[in-house]
Amino acid sequence: MKQLAEIMKDIAAQSLSRGEVDLVIGWQKGPLWWQSYPAFIEGNEGNGETGSLTWDSFCVPNLSRYLLEELPERKKVALFVKGCDALGFNQILQDKRAEREKVVLYGIPCTGLVDPDKVESAGLGRGLLEVKRDGDELVFVYDSGEQKAQARDFLYDKCLTCRYPNPVVYDQMLGEAAPVQPEERFESVQELEKMDADERFAYWARQFSRCIRCFACRNACPACSCRECIFDIPEPRWLGKANELSETQFYQIIRAYHVAGRCVDCGECTRVCPVNIPLQELNRKFIKDINELYGEYDAGVDPEQEAPLVTYKTDDPAAFTES
Amino acid sequence: MSLAQEQAFEPLIVAFCCNWCSYAGGDLAGTSRMTYPANVRVIRVPCSSRVSPNLILRAFQRGADGVLVAGCHPGDCHYVTGNYYARRRFSAMRRFLEYLGIEQERFEVHWISASEGSKFAAVMGEVTEKIRALGPNRKLRDAR
Numbered sequence: 224m225k226q227l228a229e230i231m232k233d234i235a236a237q238s239l240s241r242g243e244v245d246l247v248i249g250w251q252k253g254p255l256w257w258q259s260y261p262a263f264i265e266g267n268e269g270n271g272e273t274g275s276l277t278w279d280s281f282c283v284p285n286l287s288r289y290l291l292e293e294l295p296e297r298k299k300v301a302l303f304v305k306g307c308d309a310l311g312f313n314q315i316l317q318d319k320r321a322e323r324e325k326v327v328l329y330g331i332p333c334t335g336l337v338d339p340d341k342v343e344s345a346g347l348g349r350g351l352l353e354v355k356r357d358g359d360e361l362v363f364v365y366d367s368g369e370q371k372a373q374a375r376d377f378l379y380d381k382c383l384t385c386r387y388p389n390p391v392v393y394d395q396m397l398g399e400a401a402p403v404q405p406e407e408r409f410e411s412v413q414e415l416e417k418m419d420a421d422e423r424f425a426y427w428a429r430q431f432s433r434c435i436r437c438f439a440c441r442n443a444c445p446a447c448s449c450r451e452c453i454f455d456i457p458e459p460r461w462l463g464k465a466n467e468l469s470e471t472q473f474y475q476i477i478r479a480y481h482v483a484g485r486c487v488d489c490g491e492c493t494r495v496c497p498v499n500i501p502l503q504e505l506n507r508k509f510i511k512d513i514n515e516l517y518g519e520y521d522a523g524v525d526p527e528q529e530a531p532l533v534t535y536k537t538d539d540p541a542a543f544t545e546s
Numbered sequence: 547m548s549l550a551q552e553q554a555f556e557p558l559i560v561a562f563c564c565n566w567c568s569y570a571g572g573d574l575a576g577t578s579r580m581t582y583p584a585n586v587r588v589i590r591v592p593c594s595s596r597v598s599p600n601l602i603l604r605a606f607q608r609g610a611d612g613v614l615v616a617g618c619h620p621g622d623c624h625y626v627t628g629n630y631y632a633r634r635r636f637s638a639m640r641r642f643l644e645y646l647g648i649e650q651e652r653f654e655v656h657w658i659s660a661s662e663g664s665k666f667a668a669v670m671g672e673v674t675e676k677i678r679a680l681g682p683n684r685k686l687r688d689a690r
């Protein structure tokens with residue numbers, strides 16, 4: 224069977240040369256083993272450019288987000304989607320920031336991606352040239368030879384809890400369905416809930432104190448799709464620039480709240496944070512509470528459904544005493 | 547905090563009251579000559595659903611020790627559905643603040659109709675006393 228990357232190259236070359244799309248968004252390899260970056264391939268250039276497309280265990284960037292910028296400029300865009308990219312795409316559809324007919328989706332069943340930090344902390348990073356996936360195993364390639372290990376030990380935490388590894392929306396699926404075996408995703412939220420208020424405050428103050436307000440978490444997020452972001456507008460200036468905990472809290476609370484009910488739990492915010500703030504523990508608190516109070520809801524699964532915080536029932540429960 | 551300061555602590559409560567019910571309830575409390583603590587600063591808003599989390603956090607940043615949103619009873623919103631949305635959003639918000647280690651009592655939501663002057667006064671009194679017992683808000687305040 225052809226390697227997935229080869230299929231991707233062929234498909235991209237075909238749809239570009241036939242003029243079906245004027246942009247393909249996929250992934251390409253960077254110079255180092257852990258680098259698989261978004262790739263933007265334009266025009267009718269045929270196989271030359273599409274030759275850079277790749278699929279490996281590091282194709283983690285959620286590509287759906289790029290539609291926000293690219294789609295208005297294009298006639299039609301082809302996008303490769305893993306499970307989480309597909310959820311992101313549906314969320315963008317629900318938020319009416321993309322038109323379904325302007326996008327061609329090539330679905331990729333995902334068996335989980337590799338967290339470079341886990342490779343490094345296992346001491347396997349030194350001299351590493353390439354990491355290949357072979358079923359349930361990873362093959363680490365060095366000048367001196369190869370070494371094998373269980374893949375699951377190196378996957379991103381977010382991949383271990385992933386419930387939708389197979390794209391929920393696609394035009395064409397490339398490959399066999401991946402197994403779905405998610406671990407419990409609310410464990411760390413539950414641990415935090417057990418602490419008392421002051422402990423929790425100290426925990427979050429410690430986390431937030433590292434935030435440099437680079438906005439990478441916002442910029443990577445498929446649910447953060449406002450044309451004008453409250454954190455950017457100068458007037459009224461909601462977010463100050465001072466290095467002050469209350470300003471960071473403002474950013475963190477409002478960011479999480481703005482995606483509440485729309486966060487697809489792709490974990491991209493957490494992955495891109497340069498200072499390792501566990502943003503998913505914030506988003507998942509909202510997901511968990513909304514599930515408990517207003518019924519189970521998975522953002523990004525069905526774009527026709529209404530997000531839970533933009534709707535209501537007259538007999539909704541409240542998390543405050545109603546009298 | 548020294549004992550003298552502790553005794554001097556007067557909580558500051560910011561109460562966002564919807565124009566059509568709760569603010570009118572406050573008016574009724576006033577015209578009926580009921581008293582409620584002067585710690586409460588009322589801010590009139592068109593509807594409980596007008597109150598965004600930005601406003602709540604800003605109040606805390608700028609010195610509020612407790613924040614309260616008051617609106618019409620469910621079913622009675624002047625804009626028909628505003629408080630139904632507010633109920634969901636503030637429920638999520640309230641639990642979230644608690645998750646960050648903010649005491650639950652610091653952010654409250656109450657439904658107070660235009661005819662409930664005595665309820666308005668009673669709620670303002672209760673909230674003020676709860677916050678007085680909790681002490682000043684240091685967690686969300688701008689320390690500058």
Ligand code: SF4
Pocket residue numbers: 440443444445446447482485486487488489490491492493502503506
């Ligand atoms: S908030 Fe984070 S986990 Fe949720 S959709 Fe955005 S990037 Fe993904």
Ligand code: SF4
Pocket residue numbers: 433434435436437438439440441492495496497498499500502
């Ligand atoms: S990515 Fe991390 S450091 Fe940057 S703004 Fe988000 S939480 Fe702060």
Ligand code: FES
Pocket residue numbers: 564565566567568592593594595617618622623624625626628629
């Ligand atoms: S007008 Fe009172 S809650 Fe909407």
